[in-house]
Amino acid sequence: MKIYGKNALYAAIKAERKIEVVYLEQKTSLKEKKFIELLKDKKIKYKICDKKIIDKDFPGLNQGFGAIVEDYQYVDINTIIDPKKRQLFVLLDGLEDPHNLGAILRTADAFSVDAVVIPKNRSVKLNETVIKVSTGAIEYVNVCEVNNLVHTIALLKEKGFWIVGTDAKTDLEISNIKADTSLAIIIGSEGFGMSRLVKESCDYLVKIPMTGHVNSLNASVSCGIVLNMVRHLQK
DSSP, rough: EEEEHHHHHHHHHHHOOEEEEEEEEEHHHHOOHHHHHHHTTTTTTTEEOOHHHHHHHSOOOOTHHHEEEEEOOOOOGGGTOOOSOOOOOEESSSSHHHHHHHHHHHHHHHTTTTTEEEESSSSSSHHHHHHHHHHTTGGOHHHESSSOOOHHHHHHHHOOOOOEEEOOTOBBGGGGGGOOOOEEEEEBBBBBBSOOOHHHHHHHHEEEEEEEOOOOOOOOHHHHHHHHHHHHHOO
C-alpha cells in the first residue's frame, strides 16, 4: 500500500510498520537530513527522486514524501472487547467519504477511542486517502470491519455496552445520557444518517445542541463534538 506525507511516514516508522521503500523528492531530501539519518538507522531502503515522479506515484499533498508499506489490517472486534473495562467505541453506519474516515481516526486517537467499527458493505475502506488524512492516527487506532452492524450492536449490548445513536430530530441531548459505562457511539452516513435497523437498535438517540442557522454538520465534525462531550461526562 502507498502512503504519503511527512506525518504519515513518521508515524509508520515509529509504529514499526514494515516499510518496503521510502521515496523522497530531491529538495525534500536536502532539507530532511534528520529524516534520512532515521531511515539509515532503521535500515529502511530509500530513493531520492525527481518531483514529477513523486507527484505521479503519490498524487496529492505528499510534501515530497512517499512510501510503499505493508497493508493496514482490520482488527477482530472480539479481541478488543473487554467487559472488565469501561470502553468507548465509534460505529460508522454507511460512511463513504475517505476524508471523513481519516478525520474520525484522528479524533478517535485524540479521545482514546478503543475501536472504530465499519461495516463490510456500503462503507469506505482503509485506503491511501484515509491514511493521509489521518496524519498517522491510523497507526494507533483499532479499526474493525464487521459483516453486519446490527449484529455487532447486539454483541456489544451483551458485553455491557450502551448504544448511542446521533439524530438531529430527537429531543435528548448528550448531557442527559448515562456515561459511566461502556458506550458505542454511532455516526450515520453523510447523506442519510443512520439506517432504520441501526436506529431501532440504539439505547439512546441524542442530538448535538446547536444555536446557528445551519442544522447539519459534517460527519467527522459531529463525531468530534460527541466524543468531546462524552469524555467530559466521564470525568
